[in-house]
Amino acid sequence: xxxxxxxxxxxxxxxxxxxxxxxxxxxxxxxxxxxxxxxxxxxxxxxxxxxxxxxxxxxxxxxxxxxxxxxxxxxxxxxxxxxxxxxxxxxxxxxxxxxxxxxxxxxxxxxxxxxxxxxxxxxxxxxxxxxxxxxxxxxxxxxxxxxxxxxxxxxxxxxxxxxxxxxxxxxxxxxxxxxxxxxxxxxxxxxxxxxxxxxxxxxxxxxxxxxxxxxxxxxxxxxxxxxxxxxxxxxxxxxx
Amino acid sequence: xxxxxxxxxxxxxxxxxxxxxxxxxxxxxxxxxxxxxxxxxxxxxxxxxxxxxxxxxxxxxxxxxxxxxxxxxxxxxxxxxxxxxxxxxxxxxxxxxxxxxxxxxxxxxxxxxxxxxxxxxxxxxxxxxxxxxxxxxxxxxxxxxxxxxxxxxxxxxxxxxxxxxxxxxxxxxxxxxxxxxxxxxxxxxxxxxxxxxxxxxxxxxxxxxxxxxxxxxxxxxxxxxx
Amino acid sequence: xxxxxxxxxxxxxxxxxxxxxxxxxxxxxxxxxxxxxxxxxxxxxxxxxxxxxxxxxxxxxxxxxxxxxxxxxxxxxxxxxxxxxxxxxxxxxxxxxxxxxxxxxxxxxxxxxxxxxxxxxxxxxxxxxxxxxxxxxxxxxxxxxxxxxxxxxxxxxxxxxxxxxxxxxxxxxxxxxxxxxxxxxxxxxxxxxxxxxxxxxxxxxxxxxxxxxxxxxxxxxxxxxxxxxxxxxxxxxxxxxxxxxxxxxxxxxxxxxxxxxxxxxxxxxxxxxxxxxxxxxxxxxxxxxxxxxxxxxxxxxxxxxxxxxxxxxxxxxxxxxxxxxxxxxxxxxxxxxxxxxxxxxxxxxxxxxxxxxxxxxxxxxxxxxxxxxxxxxxxxxxxxxxxxxxxxxxxxxxxxxxxxxxxxxxxxxxxxxxxxxxxxxxxxxxxxxxxxxxxxxxxxxxxxxxxxxxxxxxxxxxx
Ligand code: SF4
Numbered sequence: 001x002x003x004x005x006x007x008x009x010x011x012x013x014x015x016x017x018x019x020x021x022x023x024x025x026x027x028x029x030x031x032x033x034x035x036x037x038x039x040x041x042x043x044x045x046x047x048x049x050x051x052x053x054x055x056x057x058x059x060x061x062x063x064x065x066x067x068x069x070x071x072x073x074x075x076x077x078x079x080x081x082x083x084x085x086x087x088x089x090x091x092x093x094x095x096x097x098x099x100x101x102x103x104x105x106x107x108x109x110x111x112x113x114x115x116x117x118x119x120x121x122x123x124x125x126x127x128x129x130x131x132x133x134x135x136x137x138x139x140x141x142x143x144x145x146x147x148x149x150x151x152x153x154x155x156x157x158x159x160x161x162x163x164x165x166x167x168x169x170x171x172x173x174x175x176x177x178x179x180x181x182x183x184x185x186x187x188x189x190x191x192x193x194x195x196x197x198x199x200x201x202x203x204x205x206x207x208x209x210x211x212x213x214x215x216x217x218x219x220x221x222x223x224x225x226x227x228x229x230x231x232x233x234x235x236x237x238x239x240x
Numbered sequence: 241x242x243x244x245x246x247x248x249x250x251x252x253x254x255x256x257x258x259x260x261x262x263x264x265x266x267x268x269x270x271x272x273x274x275x276x277x278x279x280x281x282x283x284x285x286x287x288x289x290x291x292x293x294x295x296x297x298x299x300x301x302x303x304x305x306x307x308x309x310x311x312x313x314x315x316x317x318x319x320x321x322x323x324x325x326x327x328x329x330x331x332x333x334x335x336x337x338x339x340x341x342x343x344x345x346x347x348x349x350x351x352x353x354x355x356x357x358x359x360x361x362x363x364x365x366x367x368x369x370x371x372x373x374x375x376x377x378x379x380x381x382x383x384x385x386x387x388x389x390x391x392x393x394x395x396x397x398x399x400x401x402x403x404x405x406x407x408x409x410x411x412x413x414x415x416x417x418x419x420x421x422x423x424x425x426x427x428x429x430x431x432x433x434x435x436x437x438x439x440x441x442x443x444x445x446x447x448x449x450x451x452x453x454x455x456x457x458x459x460x461x462x463x464x465x466x
Numbered sequence: 467x468x469x470x471x472x473x474x475x476x477x478x479x480x481x482x483x484x485x486x487x488x489x490x491x492x493x494x495x496x497x498x499x500x501x502x503x504x505x506x507x508x509x510x511x512x513x514x515x516x517x518x519x520x521x522x523x524x525x526x527x528x529x530x531x532x533x534x535x536x537x538x539x540x541x542x543x544x545x546x547x548x549x550x551x552x553x554x555x556x557x558x559x560x561x562x563x564x565x566x567x568x569x570x571x572x573x574x575x576x577x578x579x580x581x582x583x584x585x586x587x588x589x590x591x592x593x594x595x596x597x598x599x600x601x602x603x604x605x606x607x608x609x610x611x612x613x614x615x616x617x618x619x620x621x622x623x624x625x626x627x628x629x630x631x632x633x634x635x636x637x638x639x640x641x642x643x644x645x646x647x648x649x650x651x652x653x654x655x656x657x658x659x660x661x662x663x664x665x666x667x668x669x670x671x672x673x674x675x676x677x678x679x680x681x682x683x684x685x686x687x688x689x690x691x692x693x694x695x696x697x698x699x700x701x702x703x704x705x706x707x708x709x710x711x712x713x714x715x716x717x718x719x720x721x722x723x724x725x726x727x728x729x730x731x732x733x734x735x736x737x738x739x740x741x742x743x744x745x746x747x748x749x750x751x752x753x754x755x756x757x758x759x760x761x762x763x764x765x766x767x768x769x770x771x772x773x774x775x776x777x778x779x780x781x782x783x784x785x786x787x788x789x790x791x792x793x794x795x796x797x798x799x800x801x802x803x804x805x806x807x808x809x810x811x812x813x814x815x816x817x818x819x820x821x822x823x824x825x826x827x828x829x830x831x832x833x834x835x836x837x838x839x840x841x842x843x844x845x846x847x848x849x850x851x852x853x854x855x856x857x858x859x860x861x862x863x864x865x866x867x868x869x870x871x872x873x874x875x876x877x878x879x880x881x882x883x884x885x886x887x888x889x890x891x892x893x894x895x896x897x898x899x900x901x902x903x904x905x906x907x908x909x910x911x912x913x914x915x916x917x918x919x920x921x922x923x924x925x926x927x928x929x
Contacts, residue, residue: 007919009874013884014912016919023923035923040874048829050851051867058871141831170788174828178909179901181475181826186908187482187792188828191492217909243550247705247759251531254767259528262520262773262840265513278716280515282508282730298730354747359661359695379720379731391747392694396687396734414731415716422712429544429677431743431753432693434736435719440687441733444603445626445645447494447619453602453649454656455687455734 002032004066006074006083006107009041011209018209021236022075022110025123028236029114039065044082047090048175056090063087063099071117072107075232077139077208078175080109085142109139110232111207115148121155125237128158131229132201134192134215136208137170149207149231156234166195173214189218197224207231284378284412291377291412298380302438303451304459312338315464316345319369319402322460323348326400332362333369334390338404338464343369354390362393367400368456373433374420375405375461378413381437382461383421387430395436401456406464470799471822477797478826487623491791494622498785501728508730519721520840522714523776526675530766533675533708534757540678544740546753553760554584560756561586561667561700562593568698568752570595570664574656576682576689577601578669579617579779580702580758583801583814586667598659600688602652609636615795617802618726618781623794656688666692666750670703671778672718673755676711679737680755683722690734699741699750705757706766706775712737718778725838726780761814771846774809776839783833783843789826798823805833809846817850818858824850862900881920888914 003026007019023033043058062083066072074080084104091100114120133153139145153161172178172188179185193215196204204219204226206212216228241249285291299306307322309315319342323331332353333343343350353362362368370390373383382403384395395401411417414435421433440455451457481487506512526533538548551557565573573595575581587608590597599608603620607613609632614620621629629648633639639651660666668689672681680701682689693699709718715735723729742749765775784790784804795803800811800823808823824847833843855863873880887894891914895906905911917925 009880009884012919013888014914016915016917016922019919020922020926035920035927037920037924038877040877040880041870043871043874046867046871048848048851049863049867050848050853050855051863052852052855054864054867054871058874061875137828137830137832141835168832170828170830170832172788172828174830176901177825177828179904181478182904182907183479183482184789184793184826185828187488188788189909190485191488191788191792213912214909217905217911220910221908243552243556246552247550247757247763248531248534250759250763251534251705251766254763255528255530257767257769259524259769259772262517262524262776263842264517264520264840280509280511280518281717281720283510302730357747359748363657363661381731381735386743386746386749392749393691394748396690396694413716414719415713418712418716429679429737429739431544431740431746431749432736432738433679434690434734435731437729437731437733437735439733440685442602442649442686443727444601444606444619444621445624445629445648447497447622448645450646450649452653453686453688454600454653454691 002034002070004069004072005033005035006039006072006079007035008074008076008079008209010213011075014213015209015230018075018230018232021230021232022073024236025232026073029118029120029123036065042079042082044079045175047082047086052090056094059087059090060096063096063103066103070106071113072103073110073113074107075110075207075209075230077109077136077143077145078210080107081138081142083107109143109145109207111149111152112143112145115151121151123152123155123235125235126157127234127237129203130160130162130201131203131205131234132162132164132196132199134171134196134204134206134211135168136206136211139207140168152231152235153205159234162199162201164195164199166192169195171211171214173210175210178214185214186218189214193218193222193224197226201226203227203229205229205231205234278413278415281413282378284376284416288407288410291410292407295375295377295380295410298377299461302380304380304438304461307460307462308465309462310465312341312464315404315462316342318462320346322402326367328366328400330365331367331369332365332394332398334371334394336371338371338406339369342404353394357391359393362397365398367402368394368398369402369404370395372403372405372409374417375410376414376417376435377410379437381414381435383417384434384436385430386432392432395434396455399452399456400458400460402460402462404462404464406466408466470819473799474797474822474826477799478793481794481797482792487794488792490625491623491794495785495791498728502724505724505728505730509724515717515721516838516840519717519838520776522709522717523778523839524773526709527706527766527772527775530705530708533710534705537673537675537678537708540675541755544678546740546755549754549756551756551758551760557584557702557756557758557760558586558589561702562589564698564700564754565590565593565595565665568664570698572659572663573597573665573667574659574663574692574696575599575667576669576684576692577604578667578702579614579801580669580704581667582614583760584758586702598656600656600660600692601684602649602686605652605656606632613796615803616781616784617779660691660695663696665698665700666696667700667702668692670701670707671722672715673703673708674712674715674737675708677739679712679739681715682736682738683719683732683734685733687734690736693738693750694748697750698752698754699738700754700756702756702758704762705759706762721838722778722780725782725836765810765813768813770849771809771813773841774806774846776841777806778839780838782836782838786832786836788828788830788832805843805847806841809843809850812850817854821850821854824854881918884918888918
């Protein structure tokens with residue numbers, strides 16, 4: 001399968017290793033991975049801020065970039081939810097409506113793609129650490145992915161998965177919300193982060209790099225021992 | 241224009257644009273609508289035996305004390321014992337073939353509250369004895385009404401409430417109870433129908449359960465076979 | 467300071483800084499989650515029951531005019547009197563007039579959020595009536611002179627010590643730390659008030675069109691007493707409370723109890739169809755119902771968000787909401803707190819002043835999953851944000867997003883901008899920049915890589 005990688009804008013600029021790991025896992029499974037370099041951002045920050053008219057301009061660019069692609073895979077539940085669930089709304093009644101619906105159907109979140117589309121749960125890796133998993137709300141509730149990332153993690157040799165209290169609680173990122181209402185966002189990450197720390201895990205794994213920005217940013221500021229890691233980074237680890 | 245006309249006018253105008261149906265998990269079928277939807281609610285049992293078993297479980301969880309007796313004579317004995325144990329002195333009761341004989345056999349001051357109702361006097365009573373309309377196994381609810389349970393206040397003002405009923409009054413679920421009410425009363429409904437599910441309770445202080453907030457602290461169901 | 471947004475920001479800053487109080491709220495809700503899950507598991511299909519419940523409300527709300535008229539016809543046939551109120555002022559006037567005509571003195575109230583919405587207690591007190599809230603939580607909030615914190619659990623934020631002090635001060639009772647004893651103090655205090663009151667005021671959870679009954683759900687028995695002992699019963703309800711059939715309650719009542727409080731059924735679910743009937747030994751001589759619009763028809767006119775009128779006020783969306791749990795109920799400054807409040811308040815009170823509530827959400831969607839009648843709550847927050855931009859765009863936001871979208875349509879500019887951002891980040895961190903400073907106050911950013919993903923990809927793949 002020819003897979004078009006969607007790399008979220010902040011991953012491109014701040015955590016490129018997530019994008020690289022995603023490509024690595026997909027290639028190892030024998031697929032062709034392309035990165036269309038004109039891509040930038042899905043437009044979610046503006047969409048979530050209610051600026052649907054400007055967001056549509058940005059999103060139109062994404063539609064254009066992925067025109068003709070076979071499947072689009074993104075290591076971010078949030079961006080994929082934007083393209084899958086919200087593009088059809090954003091372009092409703094617009095000339096691009098059909099194209100948006102079409103792209104929505106062939107865009108997948110990384111864990112979802114592996115498990116549901118490729119039928120792969122064991123990518124043959126080893127990661128001898130205690131990890132806990134954070135469900136990004138978009139993956140959990142917009143894309144209804146809960147078991148998929150866990151299936152992948154359970155198949156990793158040496159990995160011990162510990163569930164948290166506050167399992168389905170939001171980390172408080174919420175895009176610009178985190179900066180527009182920083183006190184609320186911080187209170188939320190205190191609750192979520194506190195629960196993650198209490199698991200005693202070495203890593204908090206998630207398929208949402210934006211949540212990891214929030215959780216990791218707070219853990220680092222508070223000097224907590226647990227470190228953020230994207231699911232693709234765990235799976236990209238070579239089995240030795 | 242009156243307020244009524246204004247509001248109704250605004251409603252009709254607003255509804256000219258149709259709203260989409262809710263995002264349902266399963267596509268709509270004719271059976272999605274209540275009461276058919278009852279098949280998705282908690283189970284009320286297929287037979288009387290099943291229903292009674294479910295009822296017992298529910299009542300226990302809700303802290304309604306169930307007293308099962310085989311016949312009316314033993315019902316009298318059961319309530320007598322209860323009354324001695326609790327030390328009830330003033331008993332208000334509803335005039336009813338199931339209730340009156342029991343009330344009158346008690347060695348306390350008894351008063352038929354629905355014969356000459358007096359709210360001050362009722363407030364002084366320790367317990368009320370009433371019958372009920374129906375008992376819902378699914379939820380452990382007892383349906384009382386203003387017509388067949390001695391009015392509105394009798395079943396809720398005193399600190400304890402004893403309901404006397406027969407097992408034949410048990411129905412599996414809420415939909416059944418509602419169906420029965422419609423059949424029994426048609427257009428002439430009692431002015432009050434109340435599903436009582438356990439003794440009065442509150443969690444208003446730190447979400448800690450306390451029984452007997454304003455209504456009865458104790459609720460007893462004396463269930464006579466047959 | 468009268469700008470609701472400024473007040474909200476200030477209050478939320480205070481409440482989120484109070485870690486003890488936030489932990490107290492989480493702990494208080496702990497038992498709720500356990501019981502809710504236990505009760506949900508008894509449903510043979512909770513999800514399908516949600517379908518049925520949402521359809522029951524959908525079909526009534528989308529036929530509201532006819533269903534209301536049918537309801538009113540039946541209600542009047544049973545001997546009740548219906549009053550229509552377009553807004554809060556009209557509703558207050560109606561109730562004041564009933565009280566004046568009856569030469570009432572003492573009024574007892576059972577829990578009624580609609581009465582909070584129209585600020586009824588103030589109006590009654592000003593007119594000289596003694597008004598007492600009988601629901602324990604509402605009673606405590608009335609003594610505290612504070613609005614309810616949660617529309618189902620009004621005083622869940624108050625610790626028992628504070629309640630004890632409050633009772634000592636107002637009722638002269640001895641201090642105690644036992645919730646049981648505190649509850650009994652209120653019980654003893656209120657009993658004679660029910661007996662003495664001339665008027666009982668209640669809310670209504672459902673109006674049944676088929677039979678003309680109103681349905682009231684409660685746990686304490688205070689509504690039962692409020693509607694049994696006084697000569698006059700006045701119920702106040704929003705027009706959206708209608709359901710078509712009595713059968714609908716077979717689904718809605720258990721779901722309300724399970725979603726809202728983790729109970730199989732609330733303790734008292736009572737249907738009232740009129741004043742005392744012939745052959746009944748007690749009950750009020752008059753039964754009035756005030757039907758309130760107060761902005762509901764505005765919400766009805768928005769088909770996209772019309773389902774917000776399906777709300778059965780169970781409170782489930784508050785109980786799972788991380789915003790609610792962290793800022794607390796009072797910070798909202800609204801009658802209805804939590805997600806549903808953030809959705810409907812802009813419709814009831816004005817989008818311009820209240821759209822910040824829709825912004826104050828991470829859109830996590832826990833509310834939507836919790837809602838027994840499937841209201842699309844978190845998406846409506848998005849819709850409110852969009853509508854607010856349409857009607858009241860703020861210049862900063864417009865410029866910011868226009869700029870952002872200008873950049874993301876130009877890959878080269880985006881790559882360049884990213885590079886500038888990464889290389890100057892150490893400097894940017896020191897500047898008082900919007901958003902960035904707010905982030906950095908409590909959180910770090912990863913050390914930016916020297917090369918972006920796109921640059922590394924290009925190198926590695928020689929594209
Ligand atoms: S919106 Fe839904 S969950 Fe929230 S109070 Fe209303 S019915 Fe309950």
